[in-house]
Structures are given as C-alpha cells and as structure tokens.
Amino acid sequence: MATEPRPGYDWRGLPQGAAAALSLAGVVMAASFIGFGALLRSVNFELVAGLATVPLIWALPGQVVFVDSIHKGLGLAATSLAVSITAVRLMPLTVLVLAQTRVKGAARWPELIAAHFVAITLWLLSNLKIENVPYRRRLPWLIGLGGMLCGSMIVFSALGYFLADRLPVPLAASLVFFTPAFFLVSLLSGIRWRFEYAALVLGAIMGPLTYRIAPEFDLFVAGIAGGSLAFMLHGLALRFRR
Amino acid sequence: MNQLWGYLLAAGAATYVWRVLGVAASRQMDVESPLILWTKSVATALIAALVVRFVYAPSGLLLETAFASRAIALGAAVVGYFALGRRIEGGVGSAALVFVILESLRSG
Numbered sequence: 001m002a003t004e005p006r007p008g009y010d011w012r013g014l015p016q017g018a019a020a021a022l023s024l025a026g027v028v029m030a031a032s033f034i035g036f037g038a039l040l041r042s043v044n045f046e047l048v049a050g051l052a053t054v055p056l057i058w059a060l061p062g063q064v065v066f067v068d069s070i071h072k073g074l075g076l077a078a079t080s081l082a083v084s085i086t087a088v089r090l091m092p093l094t095v096l097v098l099a100q101t102r103v104k105g106a107a108r109w110p111e112l113i114a115a116h117f118v119a120i121t122l123w124l125l126s127n128l129k130i131e132n133v134p135y136r137r138r139l140p141w142l143i144g145l146g147g148m149l150c151g152s153m154i155v156f157s158a159l160g161y162f163l164a165d166r167l168p169v170p171l172a173a174s175l176v177f178f179t180p181a182f183f184l185v186s187l188l189s190g191i192r193w194r195f196e197y198a199a200l201v202l203g204a205i206m207g208p209l210t211y212r213i214a215p216e217f218d219l220f221v222a223g224i225a226g227g228s229l230a231f232m233l234h235g236l237a238l239r240f241r242r
Numbered sequence: 243m244n245q246l247w248g249y250l251l252a253a254g255a256a257t258y259v260w261r262v263l264g265v266a267a268s269r270q271m272d273v274e275s276p277l278i279l280w281t282k283s284v285a286t287a288l289i290a291a292l293v294v295r296f297v298y299a300p301s302g303l304l305l306e307t308a309f310a311s312r313a314i315a316l317g318a319a320v321v322g323y324f325a326l327g328r329r330i331e332g333g334v335g336s337a338a339l340v341f342v343i344l345e346s347l348r349s350g
Binding site for chain 2: 203
C-alpha cells in the first residue's frame with residue numbers, strides 16, 4: 001500500500017468555499033440580484049424562466065441583456081450573440097481564477113465546473129481570500145463558493161420579483177448601486193502591482209470614449225486598450241529602473 | 243413557452259463557450275507570467291470601464307437617479323476605502339451612505 005497520497009484535490013475545501021459565500025461580497029451580490037428580480041417583474045418576464053437565467057447564464061450583465069432582448073422581441077441568433085458579447089470578459093476572468101488553483105497531476109474536469117461559476121464577484125472574492133486556502137483545496141473551494149452563491153441568488157432574485165411593487169424607487173435604486181461601488185472598491189483592494197492602478201484609471205477614462213464609438217463593444221475595447229497601455233507602461237518602468 | 247427555453251439554453255451555451263476557452267487558455271499559463279499579468283491588466287481596465295458605465299450610461303432603476311449622485315457616491319467609495327484604512331466595508335458603506343443621502347435630498 002502506498003502511503004503517498006495520490007495527487008488530487010482536497011474536497012474539504014468545498015464546504016469551506018460554501019461558507020465563504022457569507023461575506024460582504026455575498027451581501028452586495030444579493031442586493032444586485034434583488035434588483036434583477038425587480039427588473040423581471042417590471043417587464044412582466046415569466047418568473048421561472050427568469051430565475052433559470054441565474055444558473056444557466058450566471059453573469060448579471062448577460063442575464064440583463066437576455067431579458068432585455070426577449071422583451072424587445074429579438075430573434076434567437078441576435079439574442080445569443082448579444083449575451084455572448086457580454087460574456088467575452090469571462091474568458092480572462094476564468095484564466096485568472098484557475099491560474100491560482102493548479103494542482104499538478106490532478107483531474108481537469110472540476111475546472112469545467114468551476115469555470116461555470118466564474119463571475120466578477122467570484123474573481124474578486126478569490127483575489128481577496130484564496131491566498132489563505134491550501135493549494136489542493138482551492139478548486140473545491142471555488143466550486144463550493146460558486147455553487148452556494150448561485151443557489152442563493154436564485155432565492156434573492158425571486159425575493160426581488162415579489163418585492164418589486166413594494167419598495168420605494170430610491171431604495172431599490174440604492175440596491176442596484178451597491179454593484180458598481182463594490183466592484184470598484186474590490187478592484188482597489190485586489191491590486192498587487194502598481195501598474196494595475198494605471199489599468200483601473202485608463203479603463204475608467206476609455207470606457208466613456210469607446211461607448212461613444214462602439215456601444216456594443218465598449219467594455220471589450222476599453223479593457224484591451226486600457227489594460228495593454230497600462231501593461232506597456234509597466235514594461236517601460238521596469239526598463240528605466242535597471 | 244418552449245421557444246423561450248430554447249432561447250435560454252442557447253444564451254447559456256453562448257456564455258459557457260467563453261468559460262471553456264478560458265479553461266483551455268489557463269492550461270498554458272503560469273501565475274506570474276507576463277501573459278497573466280497582461281490579462282489581469284485587461285480585466286482590471288474592463289471592470290473599471292463597467293463601473294463608470296453605471297454612472298454615465300446606467301440602465302433600469304438607476305435611470306431614475308441623478309448623474310451627480312452616482313458620480314459623487316462613486317468618488318466617496320474611493321475616498322472611504324483609503325480613509326478608513328483600506329477596508330472594502332469602508333468604501334462600499336461610504337458610497338451607499340452618500341448615495342442614499344443625495345438621492346433623498348433630491349426627492350425630498
């Protein structure tokens with residue numbers, strides 16, 4: 001009998017990740033999904049299908065675009081394309097999240113499950129917390145965290161659907177405003193390199209500019225252009241220091 | 243009814259494609275490689291652009307609020323974060339407080 005453990009994941013990370021969902025990020029996300037539920041109600045979207053967008057799409061911008069497209073009566077191809085464009089940003093986020101979880105020789109299929117749960121909040125939470133999670137527990141931790149967040153947000157969306165007619169507008173709008181505030185502050189707190197400040201500022205400046213030129217691709221263009229410029233500045237700074 | 247679910251499955255698949263591409267790409271990279279740092283830089287700029295879009299081109303409920311409330315509250319998030327010892331709660335709390343105060347002053 002071999003005493004050496006086989007390379008693999010430590011699934012005790014799964015319940016730990018699920019517990020990590022109870023966080024400020026979780027509360028902010030819940031506020032956003034209550035807002036999403038209120039949106040479903042406001043356009044008379046079918047409740048069950050609306051709630052099903054949570055686990056099936058699992059990225060709030062994509063869900064909002066989906067509901068909006070159906071509401072406008074767009075066709076299958078146009079709707080899928082619009083949702084897919086909002087999802088492009090999930091590719092770099094998936095790369096970044098999974099880069100922190102690699103275990104040599106371990107099975108790769110759980111990465112496909114974790115990838116389904118990747119969203120901005122998951123990336124931000126993993127940036128903040130995953131350093132303290134032992135390597136072999138990280139992927140299970142992500143799946144536990146993502147699964148718990150996803151399941152809870154179905155409930156919060158339903159809550160928003162039923163609260164929609166009962167909340168005063170300023171209060172409901174404040175719930176929605178939690179999302180950008182949280183995204184911004186989490187970006188700041190997740191910064192490890194000085195050039196990331198430049199990326200943040202350049203993205204914020206280029207966003208409105210690209211929105212004027214190409215409103216469908218504004219985030220994508222601002223991200224690539226602003227992020228690349230910041231990264232080039234980083235390279236120049238390194239060269240000058242030497 | 244059935245048609246809506248067809249749309250939903252198609253939209254879900256159209257989203258998942260990017261996640262699978264991310265899984266495939268991540269297998270080629272190291273955590274501290276220049277490619278990962280560039281990717282992080284792009285993601286940071288992209289989210290920053292998304293954040294400011296909530297201010298200058300909001301949708302849904304935020305359309306009912308003032309541009310000034312949204313802009314000032316976002317500024318309060320940054321100030322609150324640094325002033326209160328780099329705490330996320332400090333930043334988000336400051337933003338929410340300033341936003342609610344400005345909006346109730348406006349409507350009240």
